[in-house]
Amino acid sequence: MRIRTKKQIKKRRIWALIILLFCVSSSFLLEVIISEQRTASEIPDMIERRVKDSLYDNVVDYYLPLLSCEEKEKPSLSGWLFHAVMDGFPIYTYAADGKRSESIESKQQLAAAEYEALLEKQMYEENEVYLKEQEQMTDNESWEEVEPDPFFYQMEGSGQGELSEQSNFSYATKKKKTISMEELTDYKVLIERHYRIDSTTSSNAKQLNASNLIQKDLTLKESEDGPQILIYHTHSQEGFRDTKEGDSAKTVVGLGDYLAEILSERYGYRVLHDKGTYDKEDRDRAYAVAGPALEKILSDYPTIEVVIDLHRDGISESTRLLTEVNDTVMAPIMFFNGLSYTNKNGKIDELPNDNLETNLAFSLQTELLASEYYPGLSRHIYLKGLRYNMHYCPKSMLVEVGAQTNTYTEAQRAIPPLADVLNRVLSGEKP
Numbered sequence: 372m373r374i375r376t377k378k379q380i381k382k383r384r385i386w387a388l389i390i391l392l393f394c395v396s397s398s399f400l401l402e403v404i405i406s407e408q409r410t411a412s413e414i415p416d417m418i419e420r421r422v423k424d425s426l427y428d429n430v431v432d433y434y435l436p437l438l439s440c441e442e443k444e445k446p447s448l449s450g451w452l453f454h455a456v457m458d459g460f461p462i463y464t465y466a467a468d469g470k471r472s473e474s475i476e477s478k479q480q481l482a483a484a485e486y487e488a489l490l491e492k493q494m495y496e497e498n499e500v501y502l503k504e505q506e507q508m509t510d511n512e513s514w515e516e517v518e519p520d521p522f523f524y525q526m527e528g529s530g531q532g533e534l535s536e537q538s539n540f541s542y543a544t545k546k547k548k549t550i551s552m553e554e555l556t557d558y559k560v561l562i563e564r565h566y567r568i569d570s571t572t573s574s575n576a577k578q579l580n581a582s583n584l585i586q587k588d589l590t591l592k593e594s595e596d597g598p599q600i601l602i603y604h605t606h607s608q609e610g611f612r613d614t615k616e617g618d619s620a621k622t623v624v625g626l627g628d629y630l631a632e633i634l635s636e637r638y639g640y641r642v643l644h645d646k647g648t649y650d651k652e653d654r655d656r657a658y659a660v661a662g663p664a665l666e667k668i669l670s671d672y673p674t675i676e677v678v679i680d681l682h683r684d685g686i687s688e689s690t691r692l693l694t695e696v697n698d699t700v701m702a703p704i705m706f707f708n709g710l711s712y713t714n715k716n717g718k719i720d721e722l723p724n725d726n727l728e729t730n731l732a733f734s735l736q737t738e739l740l741a742s743e744y745y746p747g748l749s750r751h752i753y754l755k756g757l758r759y760n761m762h763y764c765p766k767s768m769l770v771e772v773g774a775q776t777n778t779y780t781e782a783q784r785a786i787p788p789l790a791d792v793l794n795r796v797l798s799g800e801k802p
Contacts, residue, residue, distance in 0.1 A: 550802055603680060611775060688776060
C-alpha cells in the first residue's frame with residue numbers, strides 16, 4: 372500500500388477541486404451557448420448575466436429556501452456538478468438539507484390549509500345548478516348526435532304541475548330500451564349521455580372505462596346476521612317546497628324511511644337507517660362531522676356492504692324538475708361521485724379514495740339500468756372534485772332525489788324505481 376503524506380493528500384484534493392471547477396465552468400459555458408443560440412461576440416455578456424442568475428438562484432435555494440417557490444423539473448449538468456462539488460463539504464450540505472426539510476414541511480402545511488379552505492368552499496352544495504351546467508356545455512357538435520330523453524322535461528315557475536296522488540307504482544318487468552356497448556365504449560358519447568362533469572374537475576377515458584366499470588361485481592354477499600345496507604344523510608335537514616319546519620317526515624329522512632321500507636319488505640335486504648343530524652351546527656362542515664360517525668357505524672356493523680347517502684338537489688328557485696316514468700309524474704334523481712381531483716390543485720393527496728373505482732362502477736351500473744328500465748328517471752351522474760365520504764365503503768352511493776322546488780310527494784314517487792334498479796345491481800344484473 373502506498374502511503375501518502377499530508378502534503379500529497381492536500382495537493383490531490385486541490386487538483387480534484389480544480390478539475391471539478393473546470394468541468395462546472397465548461398458545462399456551464401456549453402449550456403449557455405446551446406440554450407441562448409447566440410454569436411461568439413455576445414457570449415461574455417451572457418456569461419456575466421447567467422453567472423449572476425446562477426449565483427442568485429443557488430443562494431436563494433440553499434440559504435433562503437422559503438423564498439424559492441419553483442421546483443426545477445430537470446436540473447442542468449452544471450447544477451449537478453455544483454451539487455457534486457458541494458457534497459465534499461458535509462457541514463454545508465447538512466445545513467442546507469435541514470432548511471430544505473423545513474421548507475417542505477412549511478409547504479405541506481400551506482397545502483393542507485389550502486385544501487381545508489377548498490373543503491369549506493365546496494362542501495356547501497354537492498353540485499352546481501343543473502341548468503347553469505347545461506349552459507356551459509360548448510361541444511355542440513357531439514351534443515347534436517345525442518337523442519334527448521323523451522320523458523324528461525322542466526316546468527318553470529312554482530304554480531304549475533300540481534299532481535294527483537298515485538299510490539301504486541308500476542314496476543318495470545322488462546327493459547324499455549337497450550344501451551349498446553358500442554355507445555358506452557365511445558368516451559364522448561358516454562359522457563354526453565350519462566355524466567355531467569363539474570367545471571372544477573375533470574376525468575378521462577381511462578378512469579371512466581365503461582367496460583371495466585360494468586364488469587365490476589357488485590353482487591351482495593349472502594349473510595344471515597347484521598345489516599347489509601346503510602342509509603344515512605349528510606344533510607338530513609334538506610326539505611322540499613311543502614316541508615314544514617321540524618317535520619323530518621317530509622325531508623330526505625322521510626325518503627330514507629321509504630327507501631329502507633321498500634328494500635327490506637319488497638326485496639328482503641337488511642337495512643339500517645341512520646337518522647343522525649350532521650348539518651345542524653354548520654352545514655359547511657357536515658361531511659367532516661358525518662365522517663367519524665359513519666366510520667363508527669361501519670366498525671360496529673361489519674356486515675354492511677352498501678352505503679347510500681340520500682340527498683335532494685339545490686337548483687334555481689324558478690325551475691321545477693319533473694319527469695314521467697311508467698305513467699307516474701315524479702322528481703328525477705341524480706347520482707353523484709367525487710373524484711378527489713380538482714383542475715386547480717390536481718390530485719388531492721389529502722383526500723385519498725382507494726374505493727373510487729368501485730364507487731364509479733356502482734353509480735354507472737345503476738345509472739345504466741335506470742336508463743334501460745326507467746328512461747327519464749335519472750339526470751345522470753354528476754362528477755365533482757372532492758370525495759364526500761365515499762372512501763369509507765367500496766359500494767358507496769350519493770343520490771340526489773329531486774330538489775328544493777319539488778314537493779315531498781314528487782320526490783317520494785322516485786323512490787320505488789330507485790329501489791328497483793338498486794336491487795338489480797346488487798343482485799348481479801348487468802346493463
